[in-house]
Amino acid sequence: MRIRHKPWAKPELEACPFYISEPKLNRGHWNTIFPGEKKPLRLELGCGKGGFISQEAPANPDYHYIAMDIKNEMLVLAKRKLEAAYAEQQLPLDNVRIFICNLMQFSEYFSPEDRIDRIYINFCNPWPKGKHKKRRLTHPRQLQQYRTVLDGEIWFKTDDDELFEESILYFQECGFDIVFQTTDLHKEPDIQSFRTEHEAMFEEMGKTIKFLIARPQQTQQESAQ
DSSP: OOOOOOTTHHHHHHTOTTBOSOGGGGTTOGGGGSSSSOOOEEEEESOTTSTTHHHHHHHOTTSEEEEEESOHHHHHHHHHHHHHHHHHTTOOOOSEEEEEOOGGGGGGTOOTTSOEEEEEEESOOOOOSGGGGGGSTTSHHHHHHHHTTEEEEEEEEESOHHHHHHHHHHHHHTTEEEEEEESOGGGOTTOOOOOOHHHHHHHHTTOOOEEEEEEEOOOHHHHHO
C-alpha cells in the first residue's frame, strides 16, 4: 500500500519531545538518552501506526523502548497513539523513544555497546518475490546485524505462511535457537503479547497468527567469558 505524503507529519514529529531527529548520534549509548536509572532496552522494528508499542511500553515501565519506522506518515500516527495511551493511564511518557530509519542499515544506528534485551518484529512486509526477499526484516543479513547487539530474544509475528517457514530457516542458518513457535498464537494462553491492528484485521479474515521466539546460540568465546 502506497502511503501518501503528508507535509505536516515531519514538523509534528520534530516538535515531539520523545522523537529522536538524529538517531545515528546515539549509536553506542542509547540508554543514556532516557531519564533516571538504566533499564533493559527493547526495540520494535517497523512499528507502523503504533498499535503494539502504545500498549507494550506503558504496561512495562521497568523497560526502555525504542520504536522505529521508515515513514514519517506512519511514525506520526504511532506518536499520537503513544500520547493517547499514556494520557489515558495518567503515566509520564518517559520510557519510549521513536525515530525514522531504514532498517536495512540497522548497524548504522546500533553498536555492540547497545545491549538489547528483546527485539519485536510484528507483521513485516513479506516481500514474496525472490529478488526482493533480501529486504525482509528476518533475512539472514538482517539477523546477523541484530545478533551483534542482542542479549535476549527476538519475538516475531506474521500472518504469512511462506515468510514464517522461510524465516525459521533464516534463524537456524544464523545461529539462533527457536525456543518457541506456533502457527496459531491466539491458542497459546501462556504467551502474553499485545495484539496489533494487523492482528485484529487478520483475525477477522480467518487467518491464524504465526509466532516464534528465537535466541542467539552462544559462541565458544561467549561461553568462556
